[in-house]
Amino acid sequence: MSLMQEMNERALELGVPLGVHLDVTYRCNERCVHCYLDHDDHGELTTVEIKDILQQLAEAGTFFLTLSGGEVLMRRDFFEILEHARDLKFNVRIKTNGVMIRKSEARRMRDLGVEQVQVSIYSRRPEIHDAITKLPGSLKRSIEAIRLLKSQGLKVAIANVLMTVNMGEHAGVQALAQELGVVYTLDPTITPKIDGDTSILNLRIPGSELKAVFHNKDLVGNVEEFCAPPPKPGEDVMEGYPCSAGHTAAYITPYGDVFPCVQFPLPSGNVRRQKFMYIWRNSPELNEVRSIRAKDLPVCSTCSHVGTCTRCPGLAYLEGSMRGPSTADCEKSFQRTGILSANMLRKAHAHSHGPLIQIQPFAA
Amino acid sequence: MSEKYIARSSQIAARMLGGEMMVMSSVDSTFFTLNEVATVIWQAADGHTPLAEIVARNVCDEFEVDIDIARRDAEQFVNELSHHGILLVSDCPFDISPGPVEAA
Numbered sequence A: 001m002s003l004m005q006e007m008n009e010r011a012l013e014l015g016v017p018l019g020v021h022l023d024v025t026y027r028c029n030e031r032c033v034h035c036y037l038d039h040d041d042h043g044e045l046t047t048v049e050i051k052d053i054l055q056q057l058a059e060a061g062t063f064f065l066t067l068s069g070g071e072v073l074m075r076r077d078f079f080e081i082l083e084h085a086r087d088l089k090f091n092v093r094i095k096t097n098g099v100m101i102r103k104s105e106a107r108r109m110r111d112l113g114v115e116q117v118q119v120s121i122y123s124r125r126p127e128i129h130d131a132i133t134k135l136p137g138s139l140k141r142s143i144e145a146i147r148l149l150k151s152q153g154l155k156v157a158i159a160n161v162l163m164t165v166n167m168g169e170h171a172g173v174q175a176l177a178q179e180l181g182v183v184y185t186l187d188p189t190i191t192p193k194i195d196g197d198t199s200i201l202n203l204r205i206p207g208s209e210l211k212a213v214f215h216n217k218d219l220v221g222n223v224e225e226f227c228a229p230p231p232k233p234g235e236d237v238m239e240g241y242p243c244s245a246g247h248t249a250a251y252i253t254p255y256g257d258v259f260p261c262v263q264f265p266l267p268s269g270n271v272r273r274q275k276f277m278y279i280w281r282n283s284p285e286l287n288e289v290r291s292i293r294a295k296d297l298p299v300c301s302t303c304s305h306v307g308t309c310t311r312c313p314g315l316a317y318l319e320g321s322m323r324g325p326s327t328a329d330c331e332k333s334f335q336r337t338g339i340l341s342a343n344m345l346r347k348a349h350a351h352s353h354g355p356l357i358q359i360q361p362f363a364a
Numbered sequence B: 001m002s003e004k005y006i007a008r009s010s011q012i013a014a015r016m017l018g019g020e021m022m023v024m025s026s027v028d029s030t031f032f033t034l035n036e037v038a039t040v041i042w043q044a045a046d047g048h049t050p051l052a053e054i055v056a057r058n059v060c061d062e063f064e065v066d067i068d069i070a071r072r073d074a075e076q077f078v079n080e081l082s083h084h085g086i087l088l089v090s091d092c093p094f095d096i097s098p099g100p101v102e103a104a
């Protein structure tokens, strides 16, 4: 077990929120077609409130802090927040589109000892990237930001969300990352909007493309291993919990709402009304999330993929039940291995019986 | 032997977890956990107190260990952390900048 895994285990045992993702704003200078946020300001946390939350998180034992948005630099006080976070000795990662990063911002992030800066790139072709962000010139500025950050010695990662509108562009973005000497990450996950609107889900890439991605050695490494059929799940799998959300990780919105994860918008409390640690320990919602084991999942516990599936309880929650399957992950498991999920089999079975209620048109 | 002064780098992240200090360098992402004794040395690393004094006062007195063993272990610990830029070492007292500064 690596030292990091050991720390995670210990945090889990002690009930410590080791990693917290804080969105400092939902405002943004881009209007990405797949974005799940409402960009208006509905009363963001003030600088003083954020500093107080950071203090509380430090006392709670949080070590990994992700500052994200919206676009973090839309807040004029962003560097004040960042400086406070670093004074409190958090390991800070920043997610940004990079458009507002110039030399002085890059230098300041370096001086402040930021661990990593993640910049979103959708294509290396401006006509595609800029059409997604709806901000002319954004690709050029984002790439320039990556260069500036790199030249300051910062660790940078390119995050490449893959969807129908940039399908086939990932090889170019991966090559760009290599040229720039930065880490490349690919994510085919499109999330419903935070208000539950699912219209953006039609941007999800089709199964055939997902399959091609999962069988591309440049992206996954050892294809045989990555796409291997799942081993029979043992008792440890059934007793396991799905992910860190609510166990060692939490998410805080720009309005102070606490969720188990950025992709799991289950309202669990608000730091404007209660102390973070009170919410973390006592929220019935977080305690419910923590109580769920794989054996408690009605469909997934019967699925051969249960031990290897990337099932996101947040996406399952957005589909109606945090104990249910996440169809996006069913699709991933299927395209990866060629083996149908329990959820797919269940649906196929239901359809094979025909509609439950049939209406015979009345023939006069 | 000349005196040694140690100070914590500003390019690190650190947090206590269950009685141990987690330390991570943002320069090379090396990750350490410090046990109780190492944590005491770490916390006393202010750039002004000689290492020998930290060992004698904070380690030997508190943990009742032999001074020679404590010194040897402390030297090793300081060498390793300074190698990763997590601790800064000097043979005269020094100040660490209170926070990162914005260069023009």
Ligand code: SF4
Pocket (backbone or CB within 6 Å): A242, A243, A244, A245, A261, A262, A263, A264, A310, A311, A312, A313, A314, A315
């Ligand atoms: S699986 Fe979903 S809920 Fe869990 S950490 Fe990942 S994104 Fe968050």
Ligand code: SF4
Pocket (backbone or CB within 6 Å): A299, A300, A301, A303, A304, A305, A306, A309, A310, A311, A324, A325, A326, A327, A329, A330, A331, A333, A334, A341, A342, A343, A344
């Ligand atoms: S493939 Fe689908 S049904 Fe199977 S474990 Fe994953 S989410 Fe659940």
